[in-house]
Amino acid sequence: MKDKILVIGANGQIGTALAPLLEQIYGEGNVIASDINNPVHYTGIFEHLDATKADNLAAVIKKHDITQIYHLAAILSARGEADPVWAWNINMQTLLNVLEASREFKLDKVFIPSSIAVFGPSSGKVMTQQNACLEPSTVYGVSKVAAENWCSYYHHKYDIDVRSLRYPGVISHQSMPGGGTTDYAVDIFHKAINGEKYTCYLKKDTALPMIYIDDALKATIELMEAPAETITVRTSYNLSGLSFTPEELYQSIKNIIPSFEIEYQPDFRQAIADSWPESIDDSVARHDWEWEPEFDLDRMCRDMFFYLAKQKDMAFQSVK
Numbered sequence: 001m002k003d004k005i006l007v008i009g010a011n012g013q014i015g016t017a018l019a020p021l022l023e024q025i026y027g028e029g030n031v032i033a034s035d036i037n038n039p040v041h042y043t044g045i046f047e048h049l050d051a052t053k054a055d056n057l058a059a060v061i062k063k064h065d066i067t068q069i070y071h072l073a074a075i076l077s078a079r080g081e082a083d084p085v086w087a088w089n090i091n092m093q094t095l096l097n098v099l100e101a102s103r104e105f106k107l108d109k110v111f112i113p114s115s116i117a118v119f120g121p122s123s124g125k126v127m128t129q130q131n132a133c134l135e136p137s138t139v140y141g142v143s144k145v146a147a148e149n150w151c152s153y154y155h156h157k158y159d160i161d162v163r164s165l166r167y168p169g170v171i172s173h174q175s176m177p178g179g180g181t182t183d184y185a186v187d188i189f190h191k192a193i194n195g196e197k198y199t200c201y202l203k204k205d206t207a208l209p210m211i212y213i214d215d216a217l218k219a220t221i222e223l224m225e226a227p228a229e230t231i232t233v234r235t236s237y238n239l240s241g242l243s244f245t246p247e248e249l250y251q252s253i254k255n256i257i258p259s260f261e262i263e264y265q266p267d268f269r270q271a272i273a274d275s276w277p278e279s280i281d282d283s284v285a286r287h288d289w290e291w292e293p294e295f296d297l298d299r300m301c302r303d304m305f306f307y308l309a310k311q312k313d314m315a316f317q318s319v320k
């Protein structure tokens with residue numbers, strides 16, 4: 001049977017970049033983007049979908065004969081802390097609806113993202129291991145630890161081919177992230193290209209695991225296309241792109257925009273960042289499906305400015 005893919009949360013930071021790529025791979029008409037909000041730029045097939053409603057989800061799956069789901073909708077770390085019970089309910093209800101629908105409609109494959117937010121102070125800070133202790137300090141992290149275990153449960157109990165990655169902070173030019181602790185590393189590019197000073201809500205020396213969108217997409221597709229027998233982790237794979245501090249990112253941006261200025265005013269997000277690892281050991285992903293990232297800090301900065309300048313129609317193209 002032909003692959004028919006449903007992307008849930010397609011207007012989000014990852015979905016905005018992933019849905020068009022899936023269309024390129026699987027063909028126009030075989031990818032259905034969905035979100036609770038209407039799309040801004042997406043031109044492919046789109047369904048309005050509130051994934052907290054199981055019957056709405058079932059109707060979209062039946063209408064399009066869906067065989068695979070990428071479930072990208074979630075309330076992230078910083079936003080979740082403002083209303084933990086609300087964030088938990090949305091993250092868990094949408095997850096359980098997707099897993100139950102996968103069982104009911106016998107879907108071929110399901111992708112459920114996890115996050116570095118599953119880690120906490122007891123996980124170890126440097127090169128945090130695949131099987132590190134998971135005692136997160138945010139409700140987002142708690143919901144992702146639960147999600148990972150639900151994924152494993154549905155795989156082992158119902159033989160659902162669920163696959164998952166623990167994304168680091170994702171840096172992308174296609175859309176703005178929302179509600180995360182790692183969002184500074186996207187916001188900073190927009191300020192820099194607009195000639196504005198950036199006020200960073202983390203301390204200058206706070207190293208966090210990050211990944212450039214091209215690498216995040218590559219990892220997602222490689223994991224989903226890997227033969228099922230190579231997948232040894234059915235909770236979620238550690239994934240590493242690069243790690244840097246706000247000051248290191250600032251210096252790399254300054255190489256391209258020498259007049260750029262930054263100041264530091266840490267807020268409540270500092271405590272969240274402090275609870276997360278600085279770097280991630282992703283050797284299991286490297287072993288199982290030959291994962292290898294391509295972007296270092298300077299290359300990522302050049303690429304970001306190339307695409308942001310293009311969006312603004314600025315004569316910046318020479319930086320790539």
Ligand code: SER
Nearest residue numbers: 076077115180181182
């Ligand atoms: N980017 C996420 C956040 O900051 C982490 O996965 O919440």
